[in-house]
Amino acid sequence: MRLAHRRNELTQVEQAYREQLAGSGHSGRSLQTLREIIDVKKWEINQAAGRFIRSHEEVQRISIRNRLNDFMQAHGAELAAALSPELMNYPRQHPAVQRCAMQHSLDCLREALQVWLAAGEKINYSAQDNDILTAIGFRPDAASRDDNREKFTPAQNLNCTRRRTELAVQ
Helix, strand or coil: CHHHHHHHHHHHHHHHHHHHHHCCCCCHHHHHHHHHHHHHHHHHHHHHHHHHHHHHHHHHHHHHHHHHHHHHHHHHHHHHHHCHHHHCCHHHCCHHHHHHHHHHHHHHHHHHHHHHHHCCCCCCCCCCCHHHHHHHCCCCCHHHHHHCCCCCCHHHHHHHHHHHHHHHHC
């Protein structure tokens, strides 16, 4: 995994920095370079963790969207019939009335789902997506979430990109 590799690189650079500090003949320039490398490595880890988390979330969104689409294809008419007191003549209603009807329908669905969940039913991944969802896990790992906590401004991102390029040339 690239993220683990980046973490190992950071650990090595931090160790070199500590060794340089502990030594008697350290130069200010080499310490500054090591500090810059550490900063860039931390930024790279942050960026990689962010990409990992966003990819994880996108896989989950795609799965949910696809399974709900399948559900609506199979049971959409039944669901609309259950919500018909709110949705009757929906297409011909004023947009404000449509928004209100949709919100009431969502409230009904939320309540029905909460009641179903409170009953303690076992929740499983859908058969179609079981393998990929099991492989990626329920939530991104804690280390990735920790690595992605710090947020960088566009200017900071540009600066880190520039410093990484400069350090690669050295």
